[in-house]
Amino acid sequence: MPPPVTAVLDAGAAWLPARLGETERLLEDTAAGHGAALGADATATLNAGGKRLRPLLVLLCAGPGADAAAVRAAAAVELVHMATLVHDDVLDDAPLRRGRPTVVATSGRSGATATGDLLLSRAFGLLAAAGDADAVRLLSETSVALARGELAQRRDAFDLSLGRERYLERCRLKTARLFECACLIGRPRRPGAELLQRYGSLVGLAFQLLDDVLDVTGPPERTGKARGTDLLDGTVTLPLIEAAERDPELRSLDLAELDQAGAERACDRIAATGALESARGEALAMVAEAKGLLDDVDLDVEERRLLGLVADGVVERYS
Amino acid sequence: MPPPVTAVLDAGAAWLPARLGETERLLEDTAAGHGAALGADATATLNAGGKRLRPLLVLLCAGPGADAAAVRAAAAVELVHMATLVHDDVLDDAPLRRGRPTVVATSGRSGATATGDLLLSRAFGLLAAAGDADAVRLLSETSVALARGELAQRRDAFDLSLGRERYLERCRLKTARLFECACLIGRPRRPGAELLQRYGSLVGLAFQLLDDVLDVTGPPERTGKARGTDLLDGTVTLPLIEAAERDPELRSLDLAELDQAGAERACDRIAATGALESARGEALAMVAEAKGLLDDVDLDVEERRLLGLVADGVVERYS
Numbered sequence: 001m002p003p004p005v006t007a008v009l010d011a012g013a014a015w016l017p018a019r020l021g022e023t024e025r026l027l028e029d030t031a032a033g034h035g036a037a038l039g040a041d042a043t044a045t046l047n048a049g050g051k052r053l054r055p056l057l058v059l060l061c062a063g064p065g066a067d068a069a070a071v072r073a074a075a076a077v078e079l080v081h082m083a084t085l086v087h088d089d090v091l092d093d094a095p096l097r098r099g100r101p102t103v104v105a106t107s108g109r110s111g112a113t114a115t116g117d118l119l120l121s122r123a124f125g126l127l128a129a130a131g132d133a134d135a136v137r138l139l140s141e142t143s144v145a146l147a148r149g150e151l152a153q154r155r156d157a158f159d160l161s162l163g164r165e166r167y168l169e170r171c172r173l174k175t176a177r178l179f180e181c182a183c184l185i186g187r188p189r190r191p192g193a194e195l196l197q198r199y200g201s202l203v204g205l206a207f208q209l210l211d212d213v214l215d216v217t218g219p220p221e222r223t224g225k226a227r228g229t230d231l232l233d234g235t236v237t238l239p240l241i242e243a244a245e246r247d248p249e250l251r252s253l254d255l256a257e258l259d260q261a262g263a264e265r266a267c268d269r270i271a272a273t274g275a276l277e278s279a280r281g282e283a284l285a286m287v288a289e290a291k292g293l294l295d296d297v298d299l300d301v302e303e304r305r306l307l308g309l310v311a312d313g314v315v316e317r318y319s
Numbered sequence: 320m321p322p323p324v325t326a327v328l329d330a331g332a333a334w335l336p337a338r339l340g341e342t343e344r345l346l347e348d349t350a351a352g353h354g355a356a357l358g359a360d361a362t363a364t365l366n367a368g369g370k371r372l373r374p375l376l377v378l379l380c381a382g383p384g385a386d387a388a389a390v391r392a393a394a395a396v397e398l399v400h401m402a403t404l405v406h407d408d409v410l411d412d413a414p415l416r417r418g419r420p421t422v423v424a425t426s427g428r429s430g431a432t433a434t435g436d437l438l439l440s441r442a443f444g445l446l447a448a449a450g451d452a453d454a455v456r457l458l459s460e461t462s463v464a465l466a467r468g469e470l471a472q473r474r475d476a477f478d479l480s481l482g483r484e485r486y487l488e489r490c491r492l493k494t495a496r497l498f499e500c501a502c503l504i505g506r507p508r509r510p511g512a513e514l515l516q517r518y519g520s521l522v523g524l525a526f527q528l529l530d531d532v533l534d535v536t537g538p539p540e541r542t543g544k545a546r547g548t549d550l551l552d553g554t555v556t557l558p559l560i561e562a563a564e565r566d567p568e569l570r571s572l573d574l575a576e577l578d579q580a581g582a583e584r585a586c587d588r589i590a591a592t593g594a595l596e597s598a599r600g601e602a603l604a605m606v607a608e609a610k611g612l613l614d615d616v617d618l619d620v621e622e623r624r625l626l627g628l629v630a631d632g633v634v635e636r637y638s
Contacts, residue, residue, distance in 0.1 A: 109410055121462035130452075133448065136447030141444060
């Protein structure tokens with residue numbers, strides 16, 4: 001289990017492990033079946049790991065009263081996340097994710113496209129079984145936002161002239177919206193839902209910013225990928241945007257021409273500008289703001305503490 | 320408007336044109352927005368036409384009492400159909416569909432993958448707004464069946480040893496299940512739903528069989544594609560399966576080696592065996608069986624007549 005989940009489980013909320021376990025079993029049941037080939041690919045996607053941060057948020061926002069509907073929502077949110085990853089890997093023709101072969105690597109583009117469609121469709125089916133039409137609509141809108149965010153990232157690729165606003169908007173679409181959705185969907189119509197939504201948005205944004213910092217800092221043995229992978233993909237992230245404001249040579253960097261050695265040199269140059277500390281600082285401020293919002297939500301001490309631990313866990317993963 | 324829809328509209332069900340118009344407007348509203356790029360691609364997909372056979376079935380099975388929920392269901396079923404087409408075109412790298420450039424041709428693989436995900440997600444959102452969780456679950460299961468069917472078609476490609484049972488199972492998954500879903504979703508919990516589901520399944524199967532016959536017969540000016548396109552794609556359909564049982568030379572046909580001229584020659588050989596009449600005959604028997612089932616459903620004369628016209632329209636398109 002990765003740090004945020006471990007920290008929360010160690011904190012000893014007696015009801016949580018059971019609900020997380022049920023979510024995992026529901027994910028397994030949902031991935032299985034559907035014919036041998038598709039079921040195997042969907043199951044492999046599930047077993048490839050993942051932090052299960054989004055289901056954790058759903059359950060924590062549902063609170064100790066988290067019921068079968070919350071478990072279904074938790075699984076549905078994770079399925080949408082997985083579907084996005086599987087389709088992204090098709091577009092990137094990515095051989096590995098989290099150190100394991102991707103679906104596109106093992107089953108080809110058609111297998112992976114179908115697996116993504118399966119995971120997406122099953123997410124909505126699961127959620128509908130919980131009987132909450134508002135939740136299905138919310139997940140639908142969120143899923144569209146994810147698609148828009150991924151598309152924006154690809155359309156904006158290799159364009160260093162795009163500034164931080166565009167970057168942040170993209171992060172909101174491709175990452176923060178699903179965190180928001182997790183919080184809202186876990187707490188439908190309960191007081192404070194809007195504040196929890198905002199909490200989710202900030203935690204999601206911080207998560208993405210720190211992920212983008214980590215791409216520059218490595219080390220590869222920890223991140224499971226080479227330093228500067230984003231640069232090689234042409235993905236312009238906040239560390240590069242901020243560094244280019246400070247270092248004219250980075251402004252003239254041609255991402256399309258980079259090789260691995262060039263990407264690592266660019267990472268060093270970015271680090272030398274202090275842009276990483278700056279981006280990390282922004283992320284920490286978001287996490288602090290997110291935790292501050294919790295004070296105004298009607299939560300008991302334990303619920304507030306656990307949601308605070310998740311926010312901290314997002315940072316700790318990178319410290 | 321294509322034959323089945325025209326025939327039904329000509330038949331003068333006064334309530335139907337208004338509901339079909341509402342479905343079309345709902346499809347337009349659903350495709351628009353979502354950012355300029357995605358919205359434009361989704362709208363283009365919609366405007367590229369299509370027979371709207373599936374929405375027609377939803378509305379006819381709902382009957383003269385078809386309400387806003389039925390219109391939403393009609394649009395949702397069409398959106399799932401469109402999502403499948405867009406993703407298929409990505410996998411095939413298809414330049415044209417229905418004589419217009421595909422999304423993958425105009426916006427690349429990433430744009431088309433995102434557009435398909437958008438259409439799929441919005442389908443479930445629309446349906447949830449109609450407030451029927453059973454309908455969302457049904458559409459989810461159906462969407463998974465479509466993904467399985469498409470995958471099966473790709474996995475089975477170029478393999479002439481696969482027989483008719485496997486072919487029919489694939490047609491059920493990739494085509495008939497969505498027709499079934501259209502009928503069921505239009506008539507939830509009304510008496511006779513199972514019979515209408517079976518009617519939909521048979522009409523869908525007949526539709527696919529006749530489509531596969533048309534690929535062999537052409538003519539291209541009518542179908543909008545060259546004869547033998549399935550053969551060139553390696554898709555083994557009933558006409559070829561039946562023809563190969565009658566003509567040993569077709570049994571040793573190497574689909575992977577075919578060029579356009581070879582595909583047309585193979586089409587002529589298939590036609591010479593009488594396999595086309597045989598496949599067409601099977602489709603006609605399915606349509607007759609489908610129409611026969613309607614006698615046992617509690618429908619008024621007008622409803623039964625219109626559903627009969629749809630079934631006939633599927634055949635007429637090919638006569």
